[in-house]
Amino acid sequence: MALEASCLPLPQSCSPVTEQSAARDSDALTSRFWEAAVERRLLVQQCADCGHYQFYPRPVCLACFSLNVRWVTAAGTGTVYSMTTVWIKVVAELEPPYTVAIVELDEGPRLTSNLISHDPRIGQRVRVAWREREGMPPLPIFEAVQ
Numbered sequence: 759m760a761l762e763a764s765c766l767p768l769p770q771s772c773s774p775v776t777e778q779s780a781a782r783d784s785d786a787l788t789s790r791f792w793e794a795a796v797e798r799r800l801l802v803q804q805c806a807d808c809g810h811y812q813f814y815p816r817p818v819c820l821a822c823f824s825l826n827v828r829w830v831t832a833a834g835t836g837t838v839y840s841m842t843t844v845w846i847k848v849v850a851e852l853e854p855p856y857t858v859a860i861v862e863l864d865e866g867p868r869l870t871s872n873l874i875s876h877d878p879r880i881g882q883r884v885r886v887a888w889r890e891r892e893g894m895p896p897l898p899i900f901e902a903v904q
């Protein structure tokens with residue numbers, strides 16, 4: 759019997775990587791991600807049973823509902839799936855204008871992040887970079903590949 763995704767008990771930590779989520783204390787589901795971030799490694803989850811990649815972290819595979827999900831290091835490369843430029847000050851850490859992008863990693867999962875590019879556009883090839891933060895793990899952002 760297949761479980762429906764809407765019935766799965768997902769902890770509050772299951773949210774995209776943002777300044778707000780990073781500011782929260784990590785938990786058993788996210789601590790490996792942040793430990794790797796300190797080493798400038800971008801982790802995603804991969805199902806050991808069917809090979810499906812996913813991000814943000816979840817306790818089960820979204821493709822086959824296996825509990826056998828593990829962390830693997832992503833290549834850190836991908837493509838801009840969607841983007842927008844923010845022109846007003848929303849958060850203290852970011853001075854506008856800046857670009858918020860949904861990046862589709864080469865492994866498949868999509869991350870909402872910031873994009874560093876002189877010519878930001880959908881379809882642009884990107885690679886992970888890291889924004890340093892005082893007293894917190896670095897945050898994965900993306901920069902255009904020339």
Ligand SMILES: [Zn+2]
Pocket residue numbers: 805806807808809810819820821822823824
């Ligand atoms: Zn699976």
